[in-house]
Each structure stands twice: as structure tokens, then as C-alpha cells.
Amino acid sequence: MRKIIRGEGIDVHVLLDTSADVCLYNGHSNVGPSQNRWIALYAHAYKDNPKFIQYYLGHFTLWQNERDYIQELTFGEAKKFAHEHLDDMSPVEEALCAEYGLLDVDTLQ
Numbered sequence: 500m501r502k503i504i505r506g507e508g509i510d511v512h513v514l515l516d517t518s519a520d521v522c523l524y525n526g527h528s529n530v531g532p533s534q535n536r537w538i539a540l541y542a543h544a545y546k547d548n549p550k551f552i553q554y555y556l557g558h559f560t561l562w563q564n565e566r567d568y569i570q571e572l573t574f575g576e577a578k579k580f581a582h583e584h585l586d587d588m589s590p591v592e593e594a595l596c597a598e599y600g601l602l603d604v605d606t607l608q
Contacts, residue, residue, distance in 0.1 A: 502569040515543050515569055517557045523595045524584055535561040540580055542599055577601055
């Protein structure tokens, strides 16, 4: 799934692409094989400024007449999402979220 976002007042076009960006958390593996809706957390690094990361959720569905869509997140929203889904994350997903600064696993109890 892809989406173009534009900066406010500036001529910036960014292509968010779930097949190319880093998937930090994939909820599909956590909802079971019979579920038809799930959410995944992604990180997109800007080509001209790789230190700036755009976080977003991919909302996926297999239901007829429903569409997949992308929801952009701020860093704070992405961090909150990661903390809320920590129990569902694999060790690899936890490590990825920690690498991106969304989780500080050492301080969690």
C-alpha cells in the first residue's frame, strides 16, 4: 500500500510504501489466521534527511468494500502505540522499536 504525503506550505512529496519501509510491528500475526483486519507500525526514513523518520500505521482489511489505508503518526503517537502493543510484540519487533527509540525496554517493569 502506498500514500503520498505533502508538507504544509512546502513543496515536499513523500511516498510512504508498506512494501519498502521498515515494519516495526505487524499485528497480523497476533490476531490469528481467521481475522480479517489488522494494524502494522512502519517507519519511513526521508532520503534527503535519513535522521528524520515518519511513523505511520497501515490499517489492513480483507473485507469486501473496505479499503486499506495509512495513518500518519507523530513520534509521540508511535511511541504510545509501541508501548500499548508491547505484550504482542516478538523479540525482533521489540528490538526494532527500541532501535528507533520507541521503546526503552531496560526501564520497563
